[in-house]
Amino acid sequence: MKTKNVSLFSKFCKCYSRKSMAETGVCPVDEDPPMLTASDEIKDICKDLVLSDDQLHMLMDRLDEEIQKGLTKETHKDAIVKCFTTYVQDLPNGTEKGNFLALDLGGTNFRVLLITLEGMNFDMKSKIYAIPQSLMLGTGKQLFDHIAQCLALFVKDLNLQDQILPLGFTFSFPLTQEGLTKGYLVRWTKGFNCSDVVGQDVVALLEEAIARRNDVKIDVCAILNDTTGTLMSCAWKNRNCRIGLIVGTGTNACYVERTKNAQCAVTGNYAAEKPYMLINTEWGAFGERGTLDYILTEFDHSIDRNSINPGKQLFEKTISGMYMGELTRLVLEKVVDSGLLFGGKCPTDLKKRGKFFTKYVSEIENDPKGKYSNCREILAELGIRNVSDQDCENVRYVCSVVSRRAAHLASAGIATLLNRMGENNVTVGIDGSVYRFHPHFHDLMTEKISQLQSHTFGLMLSEDGSGRGAALVAAVAASKR
Numbered sequence: 001m002k003t004k005n006v007s008l009f010s011k012f013c014k015c016y017s018r019k020s021m022a023e024t025g026v027c028p029v030d031e032d033p034p035m036l037t038a039s040d041e042i043k044d045i046c047k048d049l050v051l052s053d054d055q056l057h058m059l060m061d062r063l064d065e066e067i068q069k070g071l072t073k074e075t076h077k078d079a080i081v082k083c084f085t086t087y088v089q090d091l092p093n094g095t096e097k098g099n100f101l102a103l104d105l106g107g108t109n110f111r112v113l114l115i116t117l118e119g120m121n122f123d124m125k126s127k128i129y130a131i132p133q134s135l136m137l138g139t140g141k142q143l144f145d146h147i148a149q150c151l152a153l154f155v156k157d158l159n160l161q162d163q164i165l166p167l168g169f170t171f172s173f174p175l176t177q178e179g180l181t182k183g184y185l186v187r188w189t190k191g192f193n194c195s196d197v198v199g200q201d202v203v204a205l206l207e208e209a210i211a212r213r214n215d216v217k218i219d220v221c222a223i224l225n226d227t228t229g230t231l232m233s234c235a236w237k238n239r240n241c242r243i244g245l246i247v248g249t250g251t252n253a254c255y256v257e258r259t260k261n262a263q264c265a266v267t268g269n270y271a272a273e274k275p276y277m278l279i280n281t282e283w284g285a286f287g288e289r290g291t292l293d294y295i296l297t298e299f300d301h302s303i304d305r306n307s308i309n310p311g312k313q314l315f316e317k318t319i320s321g322m323y324m325g326e327l328t329r330l331v332l333e334k335v336v337d338s339g340l341l342f343g344g345k346c347p348t349d350l351k352k353r354g355k356f357f358t359k360y361v362s363e364i365e366n367d368p369k370g371k372y373s374n375c376r377e378i379l380a381e382l383g384i385r386n387v388s389d390q391d392c393e394n395v396r397y398v399c400s401v402v403s404r405r406a407a408h409l410a411s412a413g414i415a416t417l418l419n420r421m422g423e424n425n426v427t428v429g430i431d432g433s434v435y436r437f438h439p440h441f442h443d444l445m446t447e448k449i450s451q452l453q454s455h456t457f458g459l460m461l462s463e464d465g466s467g468r469g470a471a472l473v474a475a476v477a478a479s480k481r
Contacts, residue, residue: 041340045331045335049331051295056408057412058294059409059412060412060415060416060452062292063416066081066291067081070083070281071257080285080287080288081281081285081286082280082285084176085279086177086225087177087265087277088180088222088277089259089274089277090476091232092232092236095119096475097119098475098478099165100115100165100472101114101115101166102167102170103169103170105170105171106172107248109131110150112126112129113126114158115471117471125158126467127154129150131143136191137193138194138195139195140195142194143197148210149213151216161215161216164219165219166219166477166478168221168223168224168472168473168474168475169224170469171202172190172227173186173187173188173189174187174285175202175223175225180223181223182203182204183201183202189312189316221473222473222477225252225280227281228278230430230431231429231469232468232473233429233431233463233466233468234469240427241460242421242426243418243429244428245413246432246466247432247434247435248320248321248431248432248434248435250284251410252282252284253414255279256279257276259276262279284315285312287314292318296314299327299331300318307323321433321434324358324361325359327402328360328402329350332356332398336350342384342387347382349382350382360378361399362437364378364395365396365399365438367396372392372393375396376392400440403434403444404440414449415448419455426457430459445459
């Protein structure tokens with residue numbers, strides 16, 4: 001199970017190319033290409049991005065210590081990895097029934113979903129709405145008024161404005177919760193910095209925005225993180241799912257912990273007799289106060305300095321899609337400036353922050369071995385033409401080093417949680433664009449988690465994202481009222 005866990009999605013990725021199969025009619029076929037490798041000089045520039053198992057085991061030890069601090073009441077306030085209690089203690093059992101709304105907010109877009117459950121059958125309608133950057137950096141009132149407006153439009157389009165609809169609110173930012181429907185924002189991440197929200201109950205802010213409109217009937221039953229939603233969504237299909245992982249714009253994980261260890265749970269707002277509770281680790285913050293300094297490179301320090309939150313979310317900055325493309329660009333720029341790529345001539349776009357997108361990393365690594373069509377198209381978009389196969393191989397090597405490190409760091413985190421749980425046959429539900437679209441991320445994680453710990457496990461792609469999970473949390477919560 002540990003070494004042969006290759007999903008259909010992973011197999012599909014082997015047939016993916018930048019030019020769609022619909023255009024070509026066939027999957028790319030590997031021939032016997034000339035064997036090219038990156039030069040020793042380029043490998044030397046990248047050497048600090050290649051992590052040993054010893055380094056990863058040290059990371060696991062430190063992460064485990066930080067998780068324990070987050071769980072412990074006396075140390076929680078000063079802990080880096082906060083391990084917030086979610087108050088989700090019941091997983092779906094397949095008997096949920098009815099119409100449920102989900103609101104999924106966690107990036108530059110948000111989704112509104114209507115999910116109709118009937119046992120193990122479900123119907124899902126959804127719509128994606130954009131959040132302009134002006135709202136991401138505006139006031140909290142503006143943001144929540146925009147969300148409420150889109151929510152109302154969605155409900156009215158389905159002619160459900162007169163029906164009381166339970167809603168699960170996926171809010172993918174660090175929260176301190178005091179119950180299923182009370183969550184206080186700790187800090188903004190992922191490019192958001194709305195005023196008058198940090199320290200506030202975001203459920204109340206959403207309810208106030210809905211009330212200001214007074215045109216739809218929505219009952220907010222639960223607030224949760226996208227990792228919790230991912231876990232719940234996967235648990236609906238696979239009862240062994242006990243860990244939720246996001247590797248997308250950001251990264252985070254949640255897992256099933258013994259309730260007695262959730263020392264920060266507010267007395268009276270949860271059922272103490274229930275043995276387990278989901279814990280939202282907020283592990284993206286891991287690395288603050290020097291805990292990851294031993295693996296951070298000059299490229300990581302540059303990413304951090306130029307971010308909107310220097311010194312924060314360092315683990316996230318080494319893994320997630322928000323930073324992977326820029327990290328790759330910084331390495332490529334140094335390689336070019338060292339005279340080892342493109343004849344030492346660095347094109348203007350490669351010198352600009354944010355111009356090398358994370359999707360480029362996945363697409364370049366999707367090229368079949370010895371073929372460089374995706375790479376050449378991407379380099380042409382950046383104004384780099386007439387490149388040699390060796391140049392393309394060098395670019396692909398840099399991409400692979402950055403993405404492999406991200407996969408190995410995420411693997412070390414999951415291995416830490418598996419060790420804490422001490423159970424076999426645990427399924428890890430995973431969502432996020434990096435895991436979903438990178439052609440090798442699944443296999444890299446499967447291999448490395450197996451090497452770092454001894455429990456059997458499986459990795460499961462969340463097909464429906466965290467939105468369905470939010471509706472399931474609302475369904476379970478509504479049934480308990």
